[in-house]
Amino acid sequence: MMIRRSFLAASALSLLCAALPAAAQSPVVIKFSHVVAKDTPKGLAADYFADLVAKRSGGKLKVEVYPNSQLYKDGEEMEALQLGSVQMLAPSLAKFGPLGVPDFEAFDLPFIFDDYAELHKVTQGPIGKALFRKLEPKGIVGLAYWDNAFKDFSANKPLKTPADFKGLKMRIQSSKVLDSQMRALGVNPQVMAFSEVYQALSTGVVDGTENPPSNFYTQKMHEVQKFMLRSQHGYLGYAVIVNKKFWDGLPADQRKILDEAMVEATKYANDIAKKKNDEDVEAVRKSGKTTIIVPTAAERLELKKAMAKVHKEHAGRIGAELLQSIYKETGFDPDKL
Numbered sequence: 001m002m003i004r005r006s007f008l009a010a011s012a013l014s015l016l017c018a019a020l021p022a023a024a025q026s027p028v029v030i031k032f033s034h035v036v037a038k039d040t041p042k043g044l045a046a047d048y049f050a051d052l053v054a055k056r057s058g059g060k061l062k063v064e065v066y067p068n069s070q071l072y073k074d075g076e077e078m079e080a081l082q083l084g085s086v087q088m089l090a091p092s093l094a095k096f097g098p099l100g101v102p103d104f105e106a107f108d109l110p111f112i113f114d115d116y117a118e119l120h121k122v123t124q125g126p127i128g129k130a131l132f133r134k135l136e137p138k139g140i141v142g143l144a145y146w147d148n149a150f151k152d153f154s155a156n157k158p159l160k161t162p163a164d165f166k167g168l169k170m171r172i173q174s175s176k177v178l179d180s181q182m183r184a185l186g187v188n189p190q191v192m193a194f195s196e197v198y199q200a201l202s203t204g205v206v207d208g209t210e211n212p213p214s215n216f217y218t219q220k221m222h223e224v225q226k227f228m229l230r231s232q233h234g235y236l237g238y239a240v241i242v243n244k245k246f247w248d249g250l251p252a253d254q255r256k257i258l259d260e261a262m263v264e265a266t267k268y269a270n271d272i273a274k275k276k277n278d279e280d281v282e283a284v285r286k287s288g289k290t291t292i293i294v295p296t297a298a299e300r301l302e303l304k305k306a307m308a309k310v311h312k313e314h315a316g317r318i319g320a321e322l323l324q325s326i327y328k329e330t331g332f333d334p335d336k337l
Contacts, residue, residue: 027062045269052261108177155208217280
């Protein structure tokens, strides 16, 4: 009997030891949630990042990407990250104002960047890094800035001058700057989740919106909007962020893999952003459902002048010193319009 018990104990110990390496090899799962389609610049970059991490970690890290608000709508995802329900997000920069970091709303200011060169001086330089540090008390670590594109207005009537906007109901993200931007044009701004915009446009709950072409096309807004004004009036970009407690708890070698993969994924994201948006403008044009209006230089200047006051209205809230440092990089001067 004693021999049998010893044999069973030895067998159990052997099975336990055999199971330990398998358990140790279970991958660390990183849930990466976002609210746009897989074939947008953000969606493509998130999948690219996941593939890089899987290869470079030898399967020890697994990034699970959940696109198109599968897990959380854009009004819910930030809280989910802070609670640890997801580990990684790539929200638009407008999302940090409601979180209590209004500095990021500088990116929402109309016409603050004329091109990607000006933009990248900010996002890829000391200003971008300093802004990320302000997220850490909120339990968030900023990893990278990803471009989408510059935004265009859309509606079911032609838009060219500020007078054309008066009285329209237009969807915006939750941002005090975007609210002021629309009111400067005589628009009644409506805050709503991105996933609800198509339905709101199709039923007339809102008359129009602002989007980069890739979001406009992949969400099929061209089916329910007759006109797009290529205003390029504001920037829409994203911050790839991670739950700080989760990030700090990872071994240094795993953080290194994620950091290096993020550097490469960011280059990929930014390289494809302009290409993808140009392709989607052409796809909208070819659909024949939306007329694309390209403003003249004079018409664009008139829009600039109409919205210049938004910079001054929010300088105190965003931070006058921060704005001056951005203006120094970009050459923008609202006082000269």
